Amino acid sequence: MNKIIFLLTAICFVVLSCTKEKTDYEAEINTVVPEHLDFEEVANIHSDGYDIRIEALNGTFYKGYNEVRLKIMDSQTHKEINATDVTFLPIMSEADGNKNSCPHRYNLVYKTDSDYLSGYAVFTRESNTDRSWEIYINFTVDNKAYIAKQAIPVHEQINKNLNMTAFTGKDDEQYFIALVSPQKPKVGENDLVAGIYKFNKPTNSPAGDFPDPSQFSYTEVSGYTLQLDPRMPEPSMGNHSSPNNEDLTQQSGGLYSGVVNYTMTGNWTLNFIMLDQNGKILKGTEVPTDFTPGVEGVKSELHIDILF
Template sequence: MKLKYILPVLFIALLSTACSSDDDNNDTVPEINEVDGLTMVQEIENSNHTIELYNNSGYFYTGYNDVSIRIKDNTTDTFYEDFTISWMPMMQMPMMQHSCPNSAIAKVPGKDTVYQGNIIYQMTNTDGSGWSLTLNYTIDNVDYSVTDTITVMQYENQNVTSFTGSDNVKYVLALLEPTAPKIGINTMKVGLYKMESMMSFPAVEDFTVTLDPRMPGMGNHTSPNNTDLTYSSVNENYQGNLSLTMTGYWVLNLELMDAMDNILKGEAVTEENTQSSLYLELEF
């Protein structure tokens, strides 16, 4: 065969190979890591499944914990996309046991295998012990359950508090936001729950939480443009504006008022009374 015929044939063969390779690469769908950016806290297993628990820090702390969940089939090593799941956190004390405020668990929009909920641990032992977590779930109309101990560390500042109001009701109040405080106006959110029983902590609606932030190390000065926290039925928590004028340690002095404006807990800050008995802490 003459050279003028060989060269076109080689060119066509090379072009066909290149196009085929490009087509193969285009058909490859990259695997998506649905827990990218999260850190695993713990795996809880039974003979059928492994339940993975994730959050941002990789630890459970006292206060508000946002938790992401996946369930893996131990046989196929794949993750389920459709299931229902609930949980029951439990604190074992010497003479009694109790639960804590916790949300329902729902599938995260836009994700196939990840579900999400939150738990508010109001206390823990000094070594992080005392808590267990039971997960009850259903896959393909079959019910399963798994329980394991978990470690809950004490958060460095007071981001949750339990108290009895003047109405003789026991409450749990927890700081939800800001999680990354900044100088300026921050959206402040708190969750408020009443202890209906040792196992039930429903959210409290239509109260008011007054706010007076102070810096004890700086003459106990306050800041301008704060607003009291009122209930949001959409988010099921209390929201207001928190003004932080500088970095450092802040005490968020609070008063809890019911729907009739009766003060259930806390006091105003004055020259004689430098801190409310109801407060949360923030440092950044």
């Protein structure tokens, strides 16, 4: 009888702990997880008679994935001009003099239906007193080339649903995975979108005026698969997963899309195994499937933590 009472007490403790954690996370959603839907001006560069207006969600650049919208206008007429060969290059300078970039779309694409130039930047680190970012923009008007640059701040991403990770694969290449959506997941099945990028190691020495874009080149990897195993790693959650998840595969726009099923609000870990075009594992490990109440769940060597 004593053993039965002890067992029932333990079960109640686990259930109550799970409920408490759920309640705490639900309360945190209202104050921690923002959702930005509007594009606002994040920078306006005045250069050689032209105004370059740059927009991002919430008018802010964050660590992680940022969609970038850009327009170039005549400073006097305030009318949009027909610029060609528009490029976008973010450069990070550190206190020791080192300079790096981040995954980005170098050649911007003009969206005829929306009248803006489209790109993105996956900022890998926030700005601080020892680290700063600048954006370099090149464009051509009437066969004349122009160069503009401006310092910009990159802020901490407080929305963990938009986290990112950087790592070296088994092929000795440097990769980046950045979550793109959902910004604010719901309980149930969610379309999970991410970008996967690789740094292109320079094959030549820097040439011309700084910055030489060949030294800061990145590509969207093609034909990879991101196997997904979402779990709640908190001890009170027992490392449980969920059904109906779908691995991430590349879509026509270059991003990777799958399905993640969140059965409740709280702290989740997206465990990944990344495969190349030939099915070779480049990073990631399988995680145990055991239900382990009271014990923190084991995470893949390739994972991203989220919270909603």
